[in-house]
Amino acid sequence: MTTFAKAVREYEKLCEQHDVPQETVLAYLVELSQLERYNLYMHYDDEMPKDMEELFDAGMKRILNQEPMGHVLGYSWFYGYKMIVNEDVLIPRVETEELCAQVLMRMDHYFKDLDVIHTADIGTGSGAIAITVAKEEDKVDMIATDISVDALKTAKENALNNEAKISFMAGDMVKPLIEQGVKLDVLISNPPYIPQEEEMETSVVDFEPHVALFGGNDGLFFYRSIFEDCSKVLKDKAFMAFEMGWDQRERMSALVEEYLPNDTYEFVQDINGKDRMLFVYHNLEKWEK
Ligand code: SAM
Ligand code: GLN
Numbered sequence: 001m002t003t004f005a006k007a008v009r010e011y012e013k014l015c016e017q018h019d020v021p022q023e024t025v026l027a028y029l030v031e032l033s034q035l036e037r038y039n040l041y042m043h044y045d046d047e048m049p050k051d052m053e054e055l056f057d058a059g060m061k062r063i064l065n066q067e068p069m070g071h072v073l074g075y076s077w078f079y080g081y082k083m084i085v086n087e088d089v090l091i092p093r094v095e096t097e098e099l100c101a102q103v104l105m106r107m108d109h110y111f112k113d114l115d116v117i118h119t120a121d122i123g124t125g126s127g128a129i130a131i132t133v134a135k136e137e138d139k140v141d142m143i144a145t146d147i148s149v150d151a152l153k154t155a156k157e158n159a160l161n162n163e164a165k166i167s168f169m170a171g172d173m174v175k176p177l178i179e180q181g182v183k184l185d186v187l188i189s190n191p192p193y194i195p196q197e198e199e200m201e202t203s204v205v206d207f208e209p210h211v212a213l214f215g216g217n218d219g220l221f222f223y224r225s226i227f228e229d230c231s232k233v234l235k236d237k238a239f240m241a242f243e244m245g246w247d248q249r250e251r252m253s254a255l256v257e258e259y260l261p262n263d264t265y266e267f268v269q270d271i272n273g274k275d276r277m278l279f280v281y282h283n284l285e286k287w288e289k
Pocket of ligand 1: 096173
């Protein structure tokens with residue numbers, strides 16, 4: 001028998017010892033108890049129901065073992081949408097929500113006169129980007145691709161649960177789009193960009209699919225692939241939006257200038273002030289907000 005307060009305090013202490021962020025305890029309990037944080041505080045000194053205590057103990061045991069909370073719950077939240085996550089997909093990150101917001105603003109700016117905005121999300125994983133952009137902008141016609149057929153299975157389930165209309169294609173980067181003769185106004189991708197040899201946290205490297213993480217020796221393998229092929233799938237006027245590693249700005253600039261010398265581009269920082277997004281403009285004026 002324990003109270004909410006006591007259980008939280010105990011697990012926060014254990015988190016510290018196991019090198020797990022302490023915020024995880026409350027975040028997990030909020031999901032489990034289905035109470036708003038505010039209500040949870042109101043009940044803080046109440047006894048925890050027995051069945052919840054058992055679930056909480058079992059879940060916290062996995063979390064202390066470095067397993068991501070998303071895997072323990074079986075879902076994760078992205079842009080207010082619930083996404084099933086499992087060992088086949090990357091758990092969508094908060095930084096990627098910013099990419100979606102930046103894409104939506106640019107769609108408004110460049111393409112408000114179009115009836116349909118043909119868009120693709122390359123390497124869709126859980127489907128987080130494709131679903132969010134399709135839900136938030138009615139004019140979007142969305143194609144989502146991935147090389148992992150298992151990831152696509154989860155993405156399809158997420159699209160169905162969130163009532164998002166998306167066409168899915170399996171294959172290597174933009175190759176399936178070329179084969180189908182697709183022409184895009186907007187190409188979005190958060191490809192794997194971690195350099196092969198980089199040391200990473202256990203919760204990521206032991207539990208998330210490596211096909212979603214590693215982008216060759218310098219982490220840039222998949223950007224090269226897209227830059228090489230993009231002219232075959234972009235319309236005359238189009239833009240591309242990428243997530244990138246915070247320390248890749250210089251090498252990304254060099255890459256864009258090498259592969260796409262006639263396009264303009266800009267880097268956008270995330271809320272932590274890190275270079276996190278790259279936008280490439282194809283026959284479009286750079287957007288000066
Ligand atoms: N878009 C999701 C997100 O932002 O949360 C997942 C991004 S994850 C970093 C990269 C995704 O690219 C993974 O789902 C992985 O399976 C996929 N991928 C890896 N290699 C690929 C390839 N050659 N062609 C297409 N997709 C690939
Ligand atoms: N941001 C993810 C991480 O650091 C990696 C995502 C990616 O490679 N695109 O775990």
